[in-house]
Amino acid sequence: MNLVSTLRQLLAASSSCSVVPSGCGEAAPRERSVQCANPHGLHRIAYTEWGDPDNPRVLLCVHGLTRNGRDFDDLARALSGHYRVVCPDVVGRGRSGWLPVKDDYQLPTYVADMVTLIARLxxxxxxxxxTSMGGLIGMLLACLPDNPIRRLVLNDVGPVITAASIQRIGQYVGRAPLFPRFEDAEAYIRAVSTPFGALTDAQWRHLTATSVKEVEGGWAMRYDPGIGEPFRKSPTVEDVSLWAVYDAIRCPTLVMRGAESDLLLRETALEMGQRGPRATLVEVPAVGHAPTLMDPAQIAPIRDFLLAED
Structure with missing residues (x-):
C-alpha cells in the first residue's frame, strides 16, 4: 500500500520563562486566517497568534481531531516571550471553514494547509x-525532504495508532448533540474527555468555552460533524502503522505520553526512542489520551526541549 493510501486510511480510521496560568491578564491572541486549496475548491483556516509578530522564531501548535487551536493557550502564554506562537484551527474546526465534500477531511489536506500557513508566516x-492528529500532521511534514520543521514535539501520538483508540474516538466524533445549556455542553466534554485526567473546574470551563458556540436552540460543538464521516465509511479493526514515516524524520523529537494512553502504547513510545529520530520520552502520570498541556508540569519539559538549542 502506498503512502498516500495509508494516510487516507489512517484519517478515515482515526483522527527561564515562567509558566503563566489562564486568565492572568496577558494580552489576548491575535486572530488571523489564510486561504487554502482543497480538491474541490477553496477554504479558509483560522489561527491565533501570540507574541511578537516580527519574531522570526515560530512555534506552530496543532490540535487533535475534534479540538481547536485554543487548547494551547497556556503553552502559548508560557512561550510567547521566545516565539511567535501560531495555533491554527484545522479546517472543519474552531473558526475555520468547513469542507463541502466530507471525504476531503484527510491528512494530506491538512498537511497542505499547514504548508500554506507556513508560507503565509x-x-x-x-x-x-x-497533539494526536496534530502530531500526525507534524510527522507527515517532518518526514519530507526539505521540510521546515527543526524541532518536533509529539503529544501522545506515534507511528502506531491502536484500533482500540480509533474505535473509542469513533464512538463520539461527529455525533455530539445540541446542548440546551452551556452546563450541558461542559458535562458532555468532561465525559468524552475523561482520559485528559484531573483538570480544575476553571480548566474544564476554558475547554468548553473554546469548544462550543451558541446557536439557535442551545449550544453546539465548534466543529463540522462531517469530520466523522470518514470514520464510519472505513471502520478500522487493526492497528495502523506509520513506522516508515517516523523513521524518515531527522529533526530532534520529543514524545510526551499519557501514562494511561490507549492510543500511544508504552512499547511503541519506547521503540520511538530507539529508531528514526530517537525521540526523548516524557510520561505524564494519571493521564490517558492526551495530556492537555495546561499544567506547568506538562509545559516545562516541552519548553526545555524546544529551547535547548538556545
Whole structure:
C-alpha cells in the first residue's frame, strides 16, 4: 500500500520563562486566517497568534481531531516571550471553514494547509507541537525532504495508532448533540474527555468555552460533524502503522505520553526512542489520551526541549 493510501486510511480510521496560568491578564491572541486549496475548491483556516509578530522564531501548535487551536493557550502564554506562537484551527474546526465534500477531511489536506500557513508566516523554519492528529500532521511534514520543521514535539501520538483508540474516538466524533445549556455542553466534554485526567473546574470551563458556540436552540460543538464521516465509511479493526514515516524524520523529537494512553502504547513510545529520530520520552502520570498541556508540569519539559538549542 502506498503512502498516500495509508494516510487516507489512517484519517478515515482515526483522527527561564515562567509558566503563566489562564486568565492572568496577558494580552489576548491575535486572530488571523489564510486561504487554502482543497480538491474541490477553496477554504479558509483560522489561527491565533501570540507574541511578537516580527519574531522570526515560530512555534506552530496543532490540535487533535475534534479540538481547536485554543487548547494551547497556556503553552502559548508560557512561550510567547521566545516565539511567535501560531495555533491554527484545522479546517472543519474552531473558526475555520468547513469542507463541502466530507471525504476531503484527510491528512494530506491538512498537511497542505499547514504548508500554506507556513508560507503565509514567511519563515524558513518552525518548531512544532502536535497533539494526536496534530502530531500526525507534524510527522507527515517532518518526514519530507526539505521540510521546515527543526524541532518536533509529539503529544501522545506515534507511528502506531491502536484500533482500540480509533474505535473509542469513533464512538463520539461527529455525533455530539445540541446542548440546551452551556452546563450541558461542559458535562458532555468532561465525559468524552475523561482520559485528559484531573483538570480544575476553571480548566474544564476554558475547554468548553473554546469548544462550543451558541446557536439557535442551545449550544453546539465548534466543529463540522462531517469530520466523522470518514470514520464510519472505513471502520478500522487493526492497528495502523506509520513506522516508515517516523523513521524518515531527522529533526530532534520529543514524545510526551499519557501514562494511561490507549492510543500511544508504552512499547511503541519506547521503540520511538530507539529508531528514526530517537525521540526523548516524557510520561505524564494519571493521564490517558492526551495530556492537555495546561499544567506547568506538562509545559516545562516541552519548553526545555524546544529551547535547548538556545
Amino acid at each position: 514567511d519563515v524558513a523554519s518552525v518548531h512544532w507541537v502536535g
